[in-house]
Amino acid sequence: MHVDMDAFFASVEQRGNPWLRGRPIAVSGSGWRSVVTSASYQARPFGISAGMPVAQAMRLCPALIRVEGNSDKYVETSEQVIALLREVTPLVEVASIDECYLDITGSLRLFGGAEALARRVKARIREEVGLACSVGVAPNKLMAKLASGLSKPDGLLRLTAEELPAWLEHLPVTELCGIGPRLGAALTAMGVRTCAELSRVPVAALTARFGIVGRHLHEMARGVDSTPVVPTEERPDAKSVGHTLTLDQDLHDREPMRRHLFRLAEEVARRLRKGRYAGRTVTVMVRYADFVTWSRQTTLEAPLDEGLAIYDAARRVFDGLRLRPLGVRLLGVTVSHLVHARDQLPLLPSLQRRRASVQAMDAVNDRYGEFTLTRATLLQMETRTRPISPSWRPLA
Numbered sequence: 001m002h003v004d005m006d007a008f009f010a011s012v013e014q015r016g017n018p019w020l021r022g023r024p025i026a027v028s029g030s031g032w033r034s035v036v037t038s039a040s041y042q043a044r045p046f047g048i049s050a051g052m053p054v055a056q057a058m059r060l061c062p063a064l065i066r067v068e069g070n071s072d073k074y075v076e077t078s079e080q081v082i083a084l085l086r087e088v089t090p091l092v093e094v095a096s097i098d099e100c101y102l103d104i105t106g107s108l109r110l111f112g113g114a115e116a117l118a119r120r121v122k123a124r125i126r127e128e129v130g131l132a133c134s135v136g137v138a139p140n141k142l143m144a145k146l147a148s149g150l151s152k153p154d155g156l157l158r159l160t161a162e163e164l165p166a167w168l169e170h171l172p173v174t175e176l177c178g179i180g181p182r183l184g185a186a187l188t189a190m191g192v193r194t195c196a197e198l199s200r201v202p203v204a205a206l207t208a209r210f211g212i213v214g215r216h217l218h219e220m221a222r223g224v225d226s227t228p229v230v231p232t233e234e235r236p237d238a239k240s241v242g243h244t245l246t247l248d249q250d251l252h253d254r255e256p257m258r259r260h261l262f263r264l265a266e267e268v269a270r271r272l273r274k275g276r277y278a279g280r281t282v283t284v285m286v287r288y289a290d291f292v293t294w295s296r297q298t299t300l301e302a303p304l305d306e307g308l309a310i311y312d313a314a315r316r317v318f319d320g321l322r323l324r325p326l327g328v329r330l331l332g333v334t335v336s337h338l339v340h341a342r343d344q345l346p347l348l349p350s351l352q353r354r355r356a357s358v359q360a361m362d363a364v365n366d367r368y369g370e371f372t373l374t375r376a377t378l379l380q381m382e383t384r385t386r387p388i389s390p391s392w393r394p395l396a
C-alpha cells in the first residue's frame with residue numbers, strides 16, 4: 001500500500017488557516033527567487049506545480065497566495081501520520097515527508113481485506129490529522145505508487161494482479177515512478193510511449209541502450225517490482241541531514257559560493273548535533289540557472305558533526321567540480337551515512353579545544369537563537385537556507 005498526502009505542505013497551511021481554504025496557495029521559501037514547494041489543488045489548474053519559480057507562478061495566477069513554509073509544522077504532521085500508519089503494520093517505509101509504503105500482507109485478515117484497511121487509514125488520517133491523502137493498493141511498490149497517483153486527489157485505487165496488464169496497456173511510461181522526463185524522451189526517441197510498447201522491446205535492445213537500467217525498465221513495463229518494503233528504522237543509511245540555499249542572484253565566482261557552503265555546513269552540523277548524529281558522507285549540490293542540478297559526494301573515515309570539518313570536505317568536493325559557465329542559483333550540503341554520535345572527548349588537545357568552542361557556541365545559540373554567535377567569515381550573509389524537505393526522513 002502506498003499512502004501519499006495530497007498537496008501536503010499546502011494542505012497543512014490550509015488546515016491551520018480557514019481563510020486559505022478553497023484558495024489557490026503556494027508554499028515556498030522566502031524571497032522572490034524561491035521556488036514553489038507545494039501548490040494547493042485550487043492553484044494547479046493555472047499550471048502551477050512544485051519546483052516552479054515563485055515569480056513564474058505569480059504570472060500564471062496573480063491571485064495566488066504565497067505562504068512561507070514552516071518545516072517544523074510539516075515534520076510534526078508527518079510524524080503524526082507515520083505513527084498512525086504504524087498501528088496498521090510495523091512494516092512502514094517512509095519514502096519522503098509525505099509518502100509511505102506499507103507492507104499490509106500480514107494485516108489483511110485483521111482489518112477485513114485491503115480495501116477496508118485502506119478506507120480505514122484514509123478515514124483516520126482525515127479525522128485525526130485533518131488531511132486528505134491518496135492510497136494505492138497493489139501487488140508491489142511500483143504499482144501501489146502508480147495506483148495512488150492515478151487516484152489523486154483524496155482517492156483510493158486497488159490494482160489486482162489480473163487487472164495490471166489492462167492498466168499498463170495505454171499507460172505512458174513516464175507515469176511510472178523512476179521514469180523521468182529525460183528517460184521518457186530517450187524512450188520516445190526509440191518509438192516507445194506506453195508501457196505495453198516498452199514491454200515489447202527486447203531486453204537486449206534496452207540493455208544495449210540503457211545499460212543495467214534496461215533490464216529494470218523491461219520489468220517495470222510489465223508491472224514487475226520485487227523490492228521489499230523496508231521499515232525505515234531498519235535502514236539507518238537512508239538518513240541524511242541537508243540544507244539548501246536559493247541565492248538572491250545567480251553566482252559565477254567560486255569564493256562567495258564557498259562562503260555559502262560554509263554557512264550551509266554550519267547549519268547542517270548544528271542540526272546533526274541537536275539530533276546527536278554524525279555522518280561520514282558529505283554531498284554538495286549545485287543547481288544552475290537552467291535548473292540542471294549536479295551533486296557530488298565524498299565519504300570520510302570518521303563521522304563528522306562540526307561545521308568546519310563538514311565544510312572542509314564540502315570544499316574539496318566543490319573545488320573538484322568543473323563549473324559550467326552558467327550562473328549558479330542554488331547550493332546544498334547534505335551529510336548522510338549517519339551514526340549516533342558518542343559524546344567522547346577527542347584525544348588531541350587542539351581538537352578538544354575546538355570541541356569546547358563548538359559546545360560553547362551551541363549553548364549560546366540554544367539560548368539566544370541561531371547564529372547569535374557565529375564565525376566572522378559568516379557575518380552579514382543572507383540567512384535564508386532551508387532544510388531539504390523532499391528527502392527528509394525521521395531521525396528517531
Ligand SMILES: [Mg+2]
Nearest residue numbers: 004005006098
Ligand atoms: Mg504528496
